[in-house]
Amino acid sequence: MIFSSLNINKEEKIHIQIQNHIKKEIDKGILKKGSKLPSTREVSKVLGISRNSVILAYENLENEGIIETFRGKGTFVAIEKEIKSDDFKVKWNNFIEDYGRLCEELDVVKTELPWKRGMISFKSIAPDESFFDLEEFKRAFLNVFSMEGDKLLNYGYAKGYKPLIEYIKEYMRKKGVLTDGKDILITNGFTEAFDILLSTLTKPNDVIACENPTHNTAIKIMKAHKLNIKPIKMDDDGINLDSLEETLKKYTPKIIYLIPSYHNPTGIVMDGEKRQNVYNICKKYKVPIIEDGFNEELVYSSSHVAPLIALSNMGNGVIYAGSFSKILFPGIRIGWIFADEKLINVLESVKRARNIHTSFIDQGIFHKYMESGSFKRYVKKIRKYYKDRYDFTIKTIEKYIPYDKVLGNGGLYIFVKINGLNTRDILKECYKRNVVFMPGDIFFINKEEKNWMRIGFSRTSEEEIEEGIKIIGEVIFSLKSKNN
Numbered sequence: 001m002i003f004s005s006l007n008i009n010k011e012e013k014i015h016i017q018i019q020n021h022i023k024k025e026i027d028k029g030i031l032k033k034g035s036k037l038p039s040t041r042e043v044s045k046v047l048g049i050s051r052n053s054v055i056l057a058y059e060n061l062e063n064e065g066i067i068e069t070f071r072g073k074g075t076f077v078a079i080e081k082e083i084k085s086d087d088f089k090v091k092w093n094n095f096i097e098d099y100g101r102l103c104e105e106l107d108v109v110k111t112e113l114p115w116k117r118g119m120i121s122f123k124s125i126a127p128d129e130s131f132f133d134l135e136e137f138k139r140a141f142l143n144v145f146s147m148e149g150d151k152l153l154n155y156g157y158a159k160g161y162k163p164l165i166e167y168i169k170e171y172m173r174k175k176g177v178l179t180d181g182k183d184i185l186i187t188n189g190f191t192e193a194f195d196i197l198l199s200t201l202t203k204p205n206d207v208i209a210c211e212n213p214t215h216n217t218a219i220k221i222m223k224a225h226k227l228n229i230k231p232i233k234m235d236d237d238g239i240n241l242d243s244l245e246e247t248l249k250k251y252t253p254k255i256i257y258l259i260p261s262y263h264n265p266t267g268i269v270m271d272g273e274k275r276q277n278v279y280n281i282c283k284k285y286k287v288p289i290i291e292d293g294f295n296e297e298l299v300y301s302s303s304h305v306a307p308l309i310a311l312s313n314m315g316n317g318v319i320y321a322g323s324f325s326k327i328l329f330p331g332i333r334i335g336w337i338f339a340d341e342k343l344i345n346v347l348e349s350v351k352r353a354r355n356i357h358t359s360f361i362d363q364g365i366f367h368k369y370m371e372s373g374s375f376k377r378y379v380k381k382i383r384k385y386y387k388d389r390y391d392f393t394i395k396t397i398e399k400y401i402p403y404d405k406v407l408g409n410g411g412l413y414i415f416v417k418i419n420g421l422n423t424r425d426i427l428k429e430c431y432k433r434n435v436v437f438m439p440g441d442i443f444f445i446n447k448e449e450k451n452w453m454r455i456g457f458s459r460t461s462e463e464e465i466e467e468g469i470k471i472i473g474e475v476i477f478s479l480k481s482k483n484n
C-alpha cells in the first residue's frame with residue numbers, strides 16, 4: 001500500500017499531505033503511469049482520516065491531470081515520472097574505440113541499400129525458408145525436450161553438447177578427414193568461430209593472407225582485429241597459385257584464410273588437384289590454414305571434393321571452420337571449429353570467457369534433427385532446388401545481361417563482371433526499378449574492383465529471377481549507350 005509510509009502531521013492540511021505524497025511517489029518512479037490507486041475508502045481507513053480529505057486530494061490531483069478516475073474501474077496515475085534535465089548524460093560517441101567504429105563502418109547491413117518490401121532481391125544468400133522441414137524440426141524439439149529438457153536448460157559445457165560433437169566428428173570422418181588428435185568446439189556459426197580464432201591466434205598488425213575477393217564478414221573481422229591483410233589474386237578456378245606462393249614467400253603470414261567450396265562471392269569450387277597444390281604451398285611455407293567449409297554440402301554438380309583438412313592426414317596445420325548456416329537454419333547459429341586438440345583446449349577457454357557456451361537447447365534439438373536422418377533427406381532435396389535455380393539464373397543472365405565474365409559453379413550465388421561500368425551505378429538505377437543486388441566491391445579488401453556484382457538466387461522464384469535479371473540487363477544497356 002503506497003500510503004503505509006505516510007505519517008500524517010498536524011501542521012499541514014491533510015488533503016495537501018496526500019497530494020504531495022502521491023506526487024513524490026510518482027517522482028521516485030514507484031507509481032508509474034497506469035498504476036491503480038487505492039480507493040478513497042481504503043485510504044481513509046488505513047490512515048485513520050476523514051474520507052472527505054482523501055476525496056478532495058484525489059479531485060485536486062485529477063484537476064491537475066496527474067490522476068484520472070474511470071467509473072467502475074477506479075483511479076489511476078495519468079502521467080509518467082518527470083524527466084529531470086540534470087539526468088546523467090554521456091556523449092557515447094566520444095567513448096567509442098576503434099573496434100566499435102570499424103565494426104560500424106564496415107557493417108554492410110547499415111551501409112548498403114536495404115531491401116524493401118515488394119523488391120526483387122538478389123542481395124541475400126540466406127537459404128529459402130520455404131524449404132525448411134518445420135514439422136521434422138518440431139518433432140526433434142519435442143523429443144529432445146521430453147528426454148532431457150531439464151539438463152539442456154541448465155548450464156552446459158563450453159566445448160558444446162557432447163552428442164553433437166560426436167556427430168560432427170563422424171560427419172568429418174565421412175568427409176575423409178582423420179580425427180585422431182583433433183577435437184571440436186561448437187560456436188555461434190562461422191562468424192564467431194573466425195572471431196575466436198583471430199582473437200586467439202593473432203595480434204594487431206600481424207599479417208593474414210586471403211583470397212581477394214573474399215567473404216565480406218571475414219574482411220570486417222580481419223580489419224576489426226587490425227590485421228595486415230595480404231590479398232591473393234584469384235583465377236576462374238580459384239586462388240592463383242603463383243600469387244599464393246609469392247605472398248607466402250614474401251610476407252610469411254601468420255595464417256591464411258581460404259574458402260575452397262562455393263567461395264563467397266565468386267561461387268568457385270576449387271578442384272581436387274588445386275586443393276592439393278594449395279595445401280603443398282602452405283605446408284612448404286609453414287603457414288597454417290583456416291579453411292571455411294560453410295557451403296560444402298551443396299556440391300551438386302560433381303563428385304565429392306575432399307576439404308583441405310582431409311589432405312593433412314595426421315598433420316595439424318589446417319583449422320576447419322564449419323557452419324550449417326547456408327544449408328540448414330542460419331537462425332539457430334550453430335557452427336564448429338575442428339582442429340588440433342591442444343588448440344581446441346585453448347579455444348574452449350576463450351569461448352567460455354566470451355559467452356560460456358552456445359545454447360544447449362539449440363544444440364540438442366539440432367543434434368536430434370540431424371541424427372533422425374532428416375538432414376540427409378533435406379540436403380538431397382535442396383541440392384536439386386538450388387541446382388535448378390542456378391541453371392535458370394545462368395540461362396537468364398545469358399539471355400539478358402551483356403556480361404564480360406560469369407563465375408560460379410553452383411551454390412547460392414553467381415559473380416558477374418560488367419566491364420566499363422561501376423556496378424554501383426547499375427545498382428542505383430536498378431533500385432529505382434525495385435531490384436537490388438550486392439555490389440562486388442565490398443568483397444575486395446580495399447574495395448578496389450568496381451565492375452562486379454553478386455547475384456544471390458537462393459530466395460528468388462524463377463519469375464522474379466526472369467523479371468529482375470531483365471531489368472538489370474536493360475539498365476546496363478541504357479548506361480552503356482549513355483557512355484558511348
Ligand SMILES: Cc1ncc(COP(=O)(O)O)c(C=O)c1O
Nearest residue numbers: 189190191215264294323325335
Ligand atoms: C564464406 C562464408 N562463410 C561462412 C558463412 C556463414 O556464416 P555464419 O555461420 O556465421 O552464418 C557465410 C555466410 O554468408 C559465408 O559467406
